[in-house]
Amino acid sequence: MATKTKPAPDGKRQRLSPEDRERQIVDGAIQFFAEVGSGGQTRELAQRLGITQPLLYRYFPAKQDLIERVYEEVFIGRWKGEWEDLISDRTKPLRERLIAFYEDYARDTLTYEWIRIYMFAGLAGEDINRRYIQLLEKGLLIPVCTEVRDAAGAPSPTDVAISSLEIEAAWNIHAAIFYYFVRKYIYQTPVEPDLAAYIADTVDRTLDGALAITRETIAAEQQRVVA
Amino acid sequence: MATKTKPAPDGKRQRLSPEDRERQIVDGAIQFFAEVGSGGQTRELAQRLGITQPLLYRYFPAKQDLIERVYEEVFIGRWKGEWEDLISDRTKPLRERLIAFYEDYARDTLTYEWIRIYMFAGLAGEDINRRYIQLLEKGLLIPVCTEVRDAAGAPSPTDVAISSLEIEAAWNIHAAIFYYFVRKYIYQTPVEPDLAAYIADTVDRTLDGALAITRETIAAEQQRVVA
DNA sequence: CCTGCTATTTATCGATCGATCACCAACGAA
DNA sequence: TTCGTTGGTGATCGATCGATAAATAGCAGG
Structure with missing residues (x-):
């Protein structure tokens, strides 16, 4: 490179x-x-x-x-299909999988060049961003929601469709990691220097929230089915 | 306007x-x-x-x-000093205060013009972003950390200084809200249409994480003092 | 109605930028 | 060494952009 x-x-x-x-x-x-x-x-x-x-x-x-x-x-070339397998590997705890994924993703994708070109392209109205987000939904957000369902002991998405609030919960995790690099490479502001610690802590903080919203979604769904 | x-x-x-x-x-x-x-x-x-x-x-x-x-x-003119009072008003639960704040902040600040000009300015290397972030730390992030301390039953920042991970936890909340508008106004991608529901759910998801990291910080601190 | 002030326009300059074309030179084949 | 192919450069065109100066027109005061 x-x-x-x-x-x-x-x-x-x-x-x-x-x-x-x-x-x-x-x-x-x-x-x-x-x-x-x-x-x-x-x-x-x-x-x-x-x-x-x-x-x-x-x-x-x-x-x-x-x-x-x-x-x-930059955008198409750096996506790794294997990430989806990493996310879906249930031999390890979800927390560890997410941390491993985001460490890899940060190293390969969330670089100075990537973040800035991505934001420039978005502001210019290029549709590359929307294309990338489709990739992200299919290859990351939905798999994450699927694993969160499993970790929460909730039905799989094939039985109960993923709600938009569950997708937004997955976006919360992603946003928290992403925005760290926006602060670093776009605003050029000091950030927590220990990236590994930041990723681990952020996954811890946001994953519990995602588990909670999933349980709520399922509870509401079951309520609906009974009624 | x-x-x-x-x-x-x-x-x-x-x-x-x-x-x-x-x-x-x-x-x-x-x-x-x-x-x-x-x-x-x-x-x-x-x-x-x-x-x-x-x-x-x-x-x-x-x-x-x-x-x-x-x-x-756009940047200096739209900041309201009263927000700090709203955050610090302990007659209401912290969750409600945060939701009320972010609904107000989203309406006044996180608009199409604000978000885009802010990002353009950041990419152009203007220092307005760093100035704004100073404002944000002092007027929002630190007050939030202070209230999280109180809600967690932890010592006030005057006794134990706020750790960088606690600040990052406050950033997580902020990033989750902020990035919703980046998706809406910069990538121009569909987002959850019910903003009020999004804000409430996001605060719920991220606030618990912040409470947890605060308890950990304090526990580690007390460990350190004893040793 | 006239007159002076000034908000607004017309015309244009000098620099910059993407793009083109004719010319130059590095390297391999003979 | 010679020569042809082609990678690379110098010069320049036409359009665009920020900025300036001179000319014009709206409006208030007499």
């Missing part, structure tokens, strides 16, 4: 293979657009890469194409 | 008092910059206001001055 860009040793031009150059441009663009947003100037990006601005247009016919490549690489 | 802008009834120019025109420009700028960010063009802002672009420069010598006026108006 971190391609070391030599700033053209002397004044000479350096000729790279198209694959290497493209990689270098995309990596540089991720850093650059994370810093200043997709409104950043192609000339400044080129300067940081140690190349001239027209060269960008040899690899990407328009600036927008480069931006979309960045979105693709 | 919502100044009705007549788009110049016919082609004629309309002459307003400086106060009215300035108010109209600032209100329009809040809407406009919330939508597109402070990078939005002065010509487009002027067009939306039904005035010409140079007129903006009669009221604000530079674009940056208008932007800072918007920050001032």
